[in-house]
Amino acid sequence: MLGWLRRRDAAVSYAVVVLVLAVAIGLLPGRLAQRFVINSSTNLANLRSHPPYVLLVSAFVISPLWQVWILAPAVWVYGEIQRWLGRGSVLVVAVLGHVGATLFVATMISAGIAHGQVSLAEARGADVGVSYGLVTAMGLLAARLPVHRGAGGLGWVTRDVYVGLVSAALVLLLVLDRSFTDLGHLSAWGIGLSLAWLLVQASRHPSVVTSEVESGLDDGSPPLPERRRPIG
Numbered sequence: 741m742l743g744w745l746r747r748r749d750a751a752v753s754y755a756v757v758v759l760v761l762a763v764a765i766g767l768l769p770g771r772l773a774q775r776f777v778i779n780s781s782t783n784l785a786n787l788r789s790h791p792p793y794v795l796l797v798s799a800f801v802i803s804p805l806w807q808v809w810i811l812a813p814a815v816w817v818y819g820e821i822q823r824w825l826g827r828g829s830v831l832v833v834a835v836l837g838h839v840g841a842t843l844f845v846a847t848m849i850s851a852g853i854a855h856g857q858v859s860l861a862e863a864r865g866a867d868v869g870v871s872y873g874l875v876t877a878m879g880l881l882a883a884r885l886p887v888h889r890g891a892g893g894l895g896w897v898t899r900d901v902y903v904g905l906v907s908a909a910l911v912l913l914l915v916l917d918r919s920f921t922d923l924g925h926l927s928a929w930g931i932g933l934s935l936a937w938l939l940v941q942a943s944r945h946p947s948v949v950t951s952e953v954e955s956g957l958d959d960g961s962p963p964l965p966e967r968r969r970p971i972g
């Protein structure tokens with residue numbers, strides 16, 4: 741058990757912080773809890789007034805409390821990234837996914853408001869959670885899947901099947917819900933797949949693989965194979 745935790749300590753530590761904060765928010769009176777969530781949200785108003793604060797804090801906020809279920813897949817996915825590429829990679833992936841998807845969604849909302857297609861209320865809506873970083877990490881894991889079944893890595897599914905199924909699910913959610921959160925998930929998935937592509941290309945040219953990536957593979961893993969808000 742201790743060995744399992746050591747190999748995933750960054751993922752577990754992140755989940756513990758998020759869980760503690762979620763419980764604390766859940767214990768607050770309703771109005772105070774809502775105010776904290778809104779003030780921590782990466783909406784347009786907050787991004788214009790104090791962007792560093794909301795970009796950081798929003799990645800640790802889950803509300804309502806029942807949504808903490810997402811921490812289970814987050815620990816597994818981030819844990820796989822840590823075992824594979826090291827602790828630093830978990831931070832890089834989480835930041836790229838959370839910040840990248842957040843800014844993409846903010847840009848789309850801003851453009852929608854400017855063209856009169858999105859309500860001004862969206863500029864002050866709630867937008868917090870761990871899902872953008874998680875979906876990005878899921879995209880990155882595609883690089884660890886084999887091209888052919890049973891060829892190594894997480895060999896219970898091939899890369900193409902995995903990418904196809906997750907992509908279809910995210911597109912379907914966006915079509916059905918028409919929410920900016922789903923749009924953010926799709927953009928986060930694209931960021932993750934882009935990172936996966938870069939790693940696959942690097943694996944084909946070993947001379948450009950960094951020492952950090954090589955050290956992340958010393959655990960016996962095989963080398964790399966060839967939130968809801970309405971739109972409109």
